[in-house]
Amino acid sequence: xxxxxxxxxxxxxxxxxxxxxxxxxxxxxxxxxxxxxxxxxxxxxxxxxxxxxxxxxxxxxxxxxxxxxxxxxxxxxxxxxxxxxxxxxxxxxxxxxxxxxxxxxxxxxxxxxxxxxx
Numbered sequence: 256x257x258x259x260x261x262x263x264x265x266x267x268x269x270x271x272x273x274x275x276x277x278x279x280x281x282x283x284x285x286x287x288x289x290x291x292x293x294x295x296x297x298x299x300x301x302x303x304x305x306x307x308x309x310x311x312x313x314x315x316x317x318x319x320x321x322x323x324x325x326x327x328x329x330x331x332x333x334x335x336x337x338x339x340x341x342x343x344x345x346x347x348x349x350x351x352x353x354x355x356x357x358x359x360x361x362x363x364x365x366x367x368x369x370x371x372x373x
Contacts, residue, residue, distance in 0.1 A: 282296065283295065284297065286346075288346075289315060289316055296370040298370050298373065299373050301371075301372025304371050307361075308359050308360065310369065314344070317343060319342055320341045322338050
């Protein structure tokens with residue numbers, strides 16, 4: 256029988272009860288941006304896209320579009336509120352290229368380079 260695991264649970268009191276997870280429990284794909292290999296996490300519970308500052312530093316073809324401030328719970332890890340740079344990056348899948356907006360995070364402990372929320 257398939258089971259459902261709630262990874263990020265926020266109570267009515269706004270308390271976070273995150274579950275520790277491992278890389279093999281997530282939807283990870285290998286992607287390429289500007290001929291640079293990237294670890295791409297597909298997050299079906301996220302409403303934002305995230306890129307690490309470390310990976311962004313390897314790229315040239317992006318556009319700075321602004322800043323935002325909010326708390327981000329990334330891949331089951333709570334993060335403190337801070338100001339994030341927003342950038343637009345072209346994403347190509349097969350013959351389709353779209354432009355997505357990403358929040359730039361400084362966390363070097365992530366096991367992905369980019370996270371796309373669906």
